[in-house]
Amino acid sequence: MKTFVFTKENEEKFQEQLKKYPNSDAMMLPCLWLVQEQENWISPEAMIFIANKLKKTPIQVYEVATFYTMFNLKPIGTYHIEVCKTLSCMLMGANDLIKFMKDTVGIEPGQTSEDGKFHLSAVECLGACGGAPMFAFNGVYKENQSVESLKKLVEGCK
Numbered sequence: 001m002k003t004f005v006f007t008k009e010n011e012e013k014f015q016e017q018l019k020k021y022p023n024s025d026a027m028m029l030p031c032l033w034l035v036q037e038q039e040n041w042i043s044p045e046a047m048i049f050i051a052n053k054l055k056k057t058p059i060q061v062y063e064v065a066t067f068y069t070m071f072n073l074k075p076i077g078t079y080h081i082e083v084c085k086t087l088s089c090m091l092m093g094a095n096d097l098i099k100f101m102k103d104t105v106g107i108e109p110g111q112t113s114e115d116g117k118f119h120l121s122a123v124e125c126l127g128a129c130g131g132a133p134m135f136a137f138n139g140v141y142k143e144n145q146s147v148e149s150l151k152k153l154v155e156g157c158k
């Protein structure tokens with residue numbers, strides 16, 4: 001079985017964060033974020049690693065990781081595009097962005113492109129409704145988007 005360990009840099013970040021949180025329950029989310037930052041997803045091996053680090057059981061880590069939709073529970077593409085599908089974005093053209101990804105990259109929400117480059121998600125409101133339609137690109141918000149701007153972004157990643 002593969003094992004997971006933090007990189008030296010992430011181990012240092014973990015040790016720093018440990019000082020900020022009162023107990024291992026509070027450390028669970030920061031720890032999951034660190035794992036996802038490192039691997040792009042939360043593997044079963046990483047859940048066991050976190051459990052050992054925080055003196056929890058693996059199922060306790062699993063419960064938290066599966067509760068929040070922002071944690072990837074399987075490997076995703078290098079570029080994660082999360083298109084907001086909620087009202088403001090939907091009215092301003094989110095479906096066109098999703099259709100563009102299907103027509104040009106060949107992926108629908110929840111899918112990763114064959115070359116492993118792109119992963120598309122359709123997510124609930126990301127709290128940037130004033131900039132609709134918007135999506136997050138590897139976690140960075142891109143507001144007031146259009147099919148043309150998305151096309152430019154995708155082409156720049158190829």
Ligand code: FES
Pocket residue numbers: 084085086087088089090125126127128129130132134
């Ligand atoms: S509706 Fe899209 S960010 Fe709120």
